[in-house]
Amino acid sequence: MSACEFESLEKSLESHLPEAELAEVKRILFGKETTNLDLPTCAVEAASERDFELRGYRFEATQEQLRPPRRIRVGLVQHRIVLPTDAPILDQINAMHSRIGEIVEVAAMCGVNIVCFQETWTMPFAFCTREKEPWTEFAESAEEGNTTRFCQELAKKYNMVIVSPILERDEMHSTLWNTAVVISNSGNVLGKSRKHHIPRIGDFNESTYYMEGDTGHTVFQTQFGKIAVNICYGRHHPLNWFMYSMNGAEIIFNPSATVGALSEPMWPIEARNAAIANHCFTCAINRVGTEHFKSEFTSGDGKKAHHDFGHFYGSSYVAGPDGSRTPGLSRTRDGLLVVEMDLNLNRQISDKWSFKMTGRYTEYAEELTKATRHDFKPKIVKE
């Protein structure tokens, strides 16, 4: 079986393990079970007609005496590109808009309050090619671009916060960025968060296209909670998650584009570990499918010239501060993951484990300052 035919780890476990053993395996692998969320029949039917997977889960929190629950629903969307990579640019973008439009409509039926799309969702992940044309033509203004206008309409129509990661063209500074635009449920652009760490690995030749973000670790106060966006490669950087959390993020989205051969064993761990370490929810989103490019490319890693990145393995999931996580979406299909969470869980777990309180950050800040200086001498005791 090839990597792009393997549906999901969860399905495989479910079809091969006896029930009692499966429960134990799930407890150890995934933590406290997230219960299934009942989704409306109209949503289930629409997802089936529109050929995408729809799953719903719920994280429970303890009912407190002084604070009411803060239950909200997030939606994570993963999808393949709709048209081939050599179709006219505008056709590709429009096709992606209409695909997202039909998925977001189902998210609205499921009562989703905040939806997040995958990294650079309007385009193929063409940065492997290192060709500027035609790929830079996908770049748009974060504030005025067609994609933002499209999302503003959806946000207003469905009273939904939308996190829309795009390739941003900053016309004023002649700079491209990899940016998540955050659109409030009022339809206004609340702000943007630019990718903080740019990969320089294998075919991910992204530094050819855009710059390291300059928006720091902005957190957006929405009607449904405080959210932040840590784009893709930023998930390998624990301090990156940490700073979003220090700025008060209750949910950190991680819109990504990553392939099996490179990162799949790391995928279930990194966002989940960040949720545990920072007492918050994290949402990891990855695209699906294999994207073919006309010109072949190499990346100076000894591999033969090739026309594709390999398989983007989807597997989007949500992790909670208590170490539990939802099952992942499929590795191969478009999908919408609807997750209900009570944000009170963050403080409950913080009070229990107290990582922030025991973190000794002042000491680390001093040590880090020294460790990053050129005259730093590692503290090693030798016999």
Ligand SMILES: NC(=O)NCCC(=O)O
């Ligand atoms: N999109 C992106 O940053 N990919 C880099 C590879 C990875 O982080 O898995």
